Amino acid sequence: MEDIEILRSDLITCRHGFSTRLGGVSGGIFESLNLGANRGDPIENVLENWRRFGAAVGADTARFVHGRQVHGAEVRVVGRTDAHSISDPTPWEGADGYVTAEPDVPLAVFTADCTPLLMQDPTAGVIAAVHCGWRSTVADIEKNAVAAMVGLGARRSDIWAAIGPGIRRCCFQTGPEVPAAIDALLGGDSAGLYGPDEDAPGKFRVDLPGAVRRRLLQLGLREENIDELGVCTMCHPDRFWSHRAMGAARGSQANLIVL
Ligand SMILES: [Zn+2]
Numbered sequence: 001m002e003d004i005e006i007l008r009s010d011l012i013t014c015r016h017g018f019s020t021r022l023g024g025v026s027g028g029i030f031e032s033l034n035l036g037a038n039r040g041d042p043i044e045n046v047l048e049n050w051r052r053f054g055a056a057v058g059a060d061t062a063r064f065v066h067g068r069q070v071h072g073a074e075v076r077v078v079g080r081t082d083a084h085s086i087s088d089p090t091p092w093e094g095a096d097g098y099v100t101a102e103p104d105v106p107l108a109v110f111t112a113d114c115t116p117l118l119m120q121d122p123t124a125g126v127i128a129a130v131h132c133g134w135r136s137t138v139a140d141i142e143k144n145a146v147a148a149m150v151g152l153g154a155r156r157s158d159i160w161a162a163i164g165p166g167i168r169r170c171c172f173q174t175g176p177e178v179p180a181a182i183d184a185l186l187g188g189d190s191a192g193l194y195g196p197d198e199d200a201p202g203k204f205r206v207d208l209p210g211a212v213r214r215r216l217l218q219l220g221l222r223e224e225n226i227d228e229l230g231v232c233t234m235c236h237p238d239r240f241w242s243h244r245a246m247g248a249a250r251g252s253q254a255n256l257i258v259l
Pocket of ligand 1: 170235
């Protein structure tokens with residue numbers, strides 16, 4: 001059995017981790033660390049994978065905050081009563097980010113190319129987990145997440161952010177609507193974040209993690225407080241789940257943080 005592999009940021013001081021696809025018990029197209037329920041993988045495998053991932057992070061993941069993600073901009077402020085098992089249905093309509101100031105309430109978002117963002121204000125004791133696909137990003141979920149943290153006592157200059165594994169410019173080919181929406185989000189401050197795809201007329205290559213970073217800077221985070229792991233999920237299908245590489249027949253990464 002292979003060891004579980006998780007990634008961490010040197011900036012974040014509380015318990016956290018970005019999963020890979022390595023070290024779980026699932027088989028077939030879900031081999032081996034699939035952390036997503038309702039993908040067709042037997043739930044007992046998903047539960048065991050979550051137990052292993054939680055153990056690697058140092059968190060009890062029998063209950064944690066997670067739910068259906070809808071590529072929107074809603075961020076929920078949550079607490080102990082919002083935590084539930086991975087085998088339970090989502091108790092709310094759908095959200096793409098969670099914020100808490102309560103200890104021992106793990107927050108998780110699922111990704112398989114979209115940019116995962118974990119944040120922490122270590123002084124105020126506030127954390128966030130955010131699912132930053134391009135649609136959520138251009139809908140300004142980063143603004144909502146930072147505002148929710150500030151609402152719980154965080155200071156923008158004290159927020160540390162870690163951008164985890166996701167699709168990067170090397171692989172993220174889009175039509176013109178994605179760069180246009182990023183331009184609009186950033187008020188034109190998008191130099192270097194995209195360019196024409198040399199191999200495909202009319203297509204672009206987009207640096208989505210870079211856009212998330214640029215938006216966080218605009219929102220008042222400090223450059224030195226933003227860490228980017230710099231790993232592309234689509235470039236490494238042996239190590240990560242990638243929606244673009246695999247389509248719907250795949251598992252999911254999870255990105256977990258807990259005070
Ligand atoms: Zn790539």
